[in-house]
Amino acid sequence: MAFETIIYEKKDNVAWITLNRPDKLNAQNDTLRAEVIAALEQANADDEVRVIVLTGAGDRAFSAGADISQFPEWQPLNVVQRSKGTKRPYTVIREIPKPVIAMVNGLALGGGCELAMACDLIIASDKARFGQPEINVGVIPGGGGTQILPRLVGEKKAKEMVFTGDFISAEEAWRLGMVNKVVPADKLREAVEEVIVKLKSKSPAILKLAKIAVNRSLETPLSVGMEIENELFAMCFGTQDQKEGARAFLEKRPPEYKGV
Ligand code: COA
Numbered sequence: 001m002a003f004e005t006i007i008y009e010k011k012d013n014v015a016w017i018t019l020n021r022p023d024k025l026n027a028q029n030d031t032l033r034a035e036v037i038a039a040l041e042q043a044n045a046d047d048e049v050r051v052i053v054l055t056g057a058g059d060r061a062f063s064a065g066a067d068i069s070q071f072p073e074w075q076p077l078n079v080v081q082r083s084k085g086t087k088r089p090y091t092v093i094r095e096i097p098k099p100v101i102a103m104v105n106g107l108a109l110g111g112g113c114e115l116a117m118a119c120d121l122i123i124a125s126d127k128a129r130f131g132q133p134e135i136n137v138g139v140i141p142g143g144g145g146t147q148i149l150p151r152l153v154g155e156k157k158a159k160e161m162v163f164t165g166d167f168i169s170a171e172e173a174w175r176l177g178m179v180n181k182v183v184p185a186d187k188l189r190e191a192v193e194e195v196i197v198k199l200k201s202k203s204p205a206i207l208k209l210a211k212i213a214v215n216r217s218l219e220t221p222l223s224v225g226m227e228i229e230n231e232l233f234a235m236c237f238g239t240q241d242q243k244e245g246a247r248a249f250l251e252k253r254p255p256e257y258k259g260v
Contacts (some may be wrong), residue, residue: 001038001039001042002134003020003035003038003039004021004031004034004035004152005019005020005021005031005200006018006019006035006036006039006040008039008043008132008212010043010046010048010049013048013049013050013051013200014049014050014051014052014053015039015042015043015046015049015051015052015053016055017036017040017043017052017053017054017224018055018057019032019036019054019055019056019057019062019063020057021057022056022057022058022060022061024064024067024225025056025058025060025061025063025064025106025107026056026057026058026061026062026063026064026068026112027063027064027065027067027068027069027216028065028066028067028071028111028112028115029067029069030070032067033089036089036115037088037089037092038056040052040089040092040093040096040100041092043058043096043098044096044097044098046142049098050098050192050199050200050204051098051099051100051196051199052096052098052099052100052101053101053102053103053192053196054100054102054103054106054115054116054119055102055103055105055123056103056104056105056106056112058106059105059106059110059127059185060107061082061105061106061107061108062103062104062106062107062108062115062116062128063107063108063111063112063114063115064107064109064110065109065110065112065114065134066110066111066142068137071137071139079135079142083131088143089114089115089143090114090118090143091120092146093118094118094215095205097211097212098121098204098207098208098209099120099121099199099207099211100118100121101119101121101122101123101192101195101229102116102117102119102121102122102123103123103127103188103189103192104116104123104124104128104130104170104179105125105127105128105185105188106124106125106127106128106129106155107128107129107130107167108124108128108129108130108131109129109130109131109132109133109167109213110114110131110132110133110134110141110145111175112141113145113149114132114141114143114144114145114148115143116130117144117149117152117178118143118144118148119179120211121195122173122178122179122180123180123181123183123191123192123195124170124173124174124179124181124188125170125183125185125188126170126171126182126184126185127185128169128170128173128179128182129167129168129169129170130167130168130170130173130178130179131161131165131166131167131168132145132149132162132165132210133165133166133167134162134165135162135163135164135165136165136236140162141162145161146162147157147160149162149178151218152176152177152178153177153178154176157176161165169184173195180195181195193214194206197207201243201254202257203239203242203244203245203257203259204259205239205241205257205259205260206236206239206241206242206245209232209235209236211226212232213229213232216228216229236256239260240258240260241255241257241258241259241260244257244258245257
């Protein structure tokens with residue numbers, strides 16, 4: 001599929017999706033949002049893709065959020081319509097049973113911060129900054145900034161970020177548990193490649209169950225989550241990869257997973 005506002009590349013079983021409006025700090029207009037969803041679905045449908053990476057073009061931004069130049073066109077009814085009727089990155093990324101990594105190379109603001117938070121893992125450059133500055137343009141976050149952020153950093157810090165619009169450094173985001181790893185900007189790709197190598201060495205079938213299990217922990221009371229975990233744990237024993245994993249351990253050799 002040809003894209004206008006993103007770049008889609010597949011290499012060594014990894015789909016790299018690059019938001020590509022660097023002159024606008026990769027701000028998300030309707031086309032870009034739709035293309036990100038389409039690219040994620042393409043990567044999901046492709047059996048050769050084991051890991052998906054989202055990043056931003058240029059050296060300034062992952063994404064500076066919603067394209068504010070489109071705001072004059074927005075009306076309450078079509079905003080509701082667009083949110084309910086169309087797929088949203090958070091839902092799509094959570095439903096994809098493959099690991100999705102945000103490689104945050106610069107500013108991740110508003111919808112950019114929300115897109116990064118929707119990913120399973122965030123690896124950031126030390127130049128990255130995170131923020132929910134929607135308040136400065138007269139709106140509140142609309143893609144998880146008031147819901148996912150408090151779950152990651154706690155209510156008080158989330159309120160501070162959402163109420164003031166102030167940005168936090170990559171280092172602070174890491175201390176708060178919002179980011180998995182922070183590395184010098186020139187080592188970012190390498191750091192992401194290292195995580196990819198690790199993820200590709202695991203069983204895709206078991207990774208899928210692991211992703212479902214952790215996702216559910218955010219949506220259910222503990223007792224229900226524990227039940228779900230137990231069922232998913234039991235499902236592991238129906239896979240060939242579980243048998244291969246245990247056999248390889250006992251035979252003191254690396255496992256050869258088939259993803260089933
Ligand atoms: N929507 C549309 N365009 C945006 C944008 C956004 N969210 N963020 C940046 N841009 C555009 C700027 O308008 C500018 O375009 P221009 O060169 O045609 O004028 C270009 O990207 C570069 O941004 P600029 O503001 O000149 O860079 P800066 O270094 O002075 O400031 C920011 C960087 C991120 C602080 C500033 O761009 C900003 O506040 N952006 C809005 C972030 C935001 O509020 N996001 C949430 C939206 S709900």
